[in-house]
Amino acid sequence: MINVGILGSTGRVGSLLIDDLELDQEANLSACHVVNKLKKSVPEGTVVTNDIRTLIDSCDVVIDFSAPAATQSLLEEVVENGGKPLVIATTGFNKHQQNLLIEASKIVPVLYATNMSLGIAVLNKLVSLASKALRDFDCEIVEQHHRYKVDSPSGTALTLAEHAARARDLDLDTVRVSGRDGVIGARTKDEIGVMSLRGGDIVGKHTVGLYNDGEFIELHHTATSRNTFSKGAIKAAKWLINQEAGLYSINDCLGL
Ligand SMILES: NC(=O)C1=CN([C@@H]2O[C@H](COP(=O)(O)OP(=O)(O)OC[C@H]3O[C@@H](n4cnc5c(N)ncnc54)[C@H](OP(=O)(O)O)[C@@H]3O)[C@@H](O)[C@H]2O)C=CC1
Numbered sequence: 190m191i192n193v194g195i196l197g198s199t200g201r202v203g204s205l206l207i208d209d210l211e212l213d214q215e216a217n218l219s220a221c222h223v224v225n226k227l228k229k230s231v232p233e234g235t236v237v238t239n240d241i242r243t244l245i246d247s248c249d250v251v252i253d254f255s256a257p258a259a260t261q262s263l264l265e266e267v268v269e270n271g272g273k274p275l276v277i278a279t280t281g282f283n284k285h286q287q288n289l290l291i292e293a294s295k296i297v298p299v300l301y302a303t304n305m306s307l308g309i310a311v312l313n314k315l316v317s318l319a320s321k322a323l324r325d326f327d328c329e330i331v332e333q334h335h336r337y338k339v340d341s342p343s344g345t346a347l348t349l350a351e352h353a354a355r356a357r358d359l360d361l362d363t364v365r366v367s368g369r370d371g372v373i374g375a376r377t378k379d380e381i382g383v384m385s386l387r388g389g390d391i392v393g394k395h396t397v398g399l400y401n402d403g404e405f406i407e408l409h410h411t412a413t414s415r416n417t418f419s420k421g422a423i424k425a426a427k428w429l430i431n432q433e434a435g436l437y438s439i440n441d442c443l444g445l
C-alpha cells in the first residue's frame with residue numbers, strides 16, 4: 190500500500206482525493222494537512238496536522254492541490270530538510286515558486302502538472318502538432334472555469350499556450366496577450382491570445398483555436414468531473430514513487 194499525504198485536504202479537489210483514496214486498492218490516505226479543521230471524516234489512524242514537516246514524515250508521497258503560498262512552504266521544507274516524492278497540481282505560481290519546484294526536484298522526484306487529465310495531456314500534443322503545421326494561423330486560447338477560481342489564466346491554458354509557442358520557436362512571455370480593450374490596433378501575426386471566462390460551476394473547459402482566412406480549427410476539452418483530476422493525481426503518485434529525483438510531467442507518467 191502507498192501512503193498518501195494531502196496538502197489542501199479541505200479544498201474542492203482535496204476532499205474528493207480523500208474519497209478516491211478510500212476506494213483505491215493500492216493507495217490509502219495516511220495524512221492530511223489542514224489550516225484549521227478537517228470538515229469530513231477520514232479513516233482511523235490518519236494523521237491530521239497543520240505542520241508541513243509532520244505531513245511529509247507521515248506519508249510515502251505528497252499530493253498537493255492547494256494554493257501557491259502553501260506549495261511554497263512545502264517546497265521550502267523539502268529543499269531545506271529533505272522530503273518525499275511530490276505530485277504538484279496547484280497552479281498560479283510566480284517565478285520564485287517555479288524555481289523552488291526545480292530546486293526541490295534535485296532532492297526528490299517531483300511531478301508537476303497543471304492538469305491531471307489524460308485528455309489535456311493528449312491535447313497538449315495535438316496543439317504542438319497543429320501550431321507548427323499551421324504556422325500562419327492565428328492561435329487563440331479560451332478557458333472557462335467556476336466563479337471561485339482565483340488564478341487567471343488557468344495553469345492549463347498557460348501550458349497549452351507554451352506548447353503552441355514552443356512549436357513556433359516563440360517566447361510565450363513575449364507573445365502572450367491576455368486582454369484586449371479599446372482601440373488597440375489589429376492583431377499581430379505572432380501573438381497568442383489566452384483569455385479567461387469565469388462563472389457558475391464550470392469544472393474546466395479549454396478551447397485552442399487556429400484561425401486563418403477561409404478556414405479554422407478549434408480543439409476543445411471539457412472536464413465534467415473534478416474526480417478526473419483527483420484520480421489522475423493518484424495515478425501519478427503511484428508512478429512517481431518509483432522514480433529517481435527529477436522534474437517530471439504528466440506525459441512522462443502516461444508514457445506520451
Ligand atoms: N492540476 C490539476 O489537474 C488541477 C489543479 N487545480 C489547482 O489546485 C488548486 C486547488 O484547487 P481547489 O481544490 O479548487 O481549491 P480550493 O480553494 O477549494 O482549495 C484550496 C486548498 O488549499 C488550502 N490552502 C489555501 N491556502 C493555504 C495555505 N497558505 N496553507 C495551507 N493550505 C492552504 C485550503 O485550505 P482552507 O480550506 O483552510 O482554505 C484548501 O484546502 C488550485 O491552484 C487549482 O488551480 C485544480 C484542479 C485540477
Ligand SMILES: O=C(O)C1=N[C@H](C(=O)O)C[C@H](O)C1
Binds near residue numbers: 392
Ligand atoms: O482551479 C481549477 O478548478 C482548475 N485548475 C487547473 C488550471 O488552472 O488549469 C486545472 C483545471 O482546469 C481546474
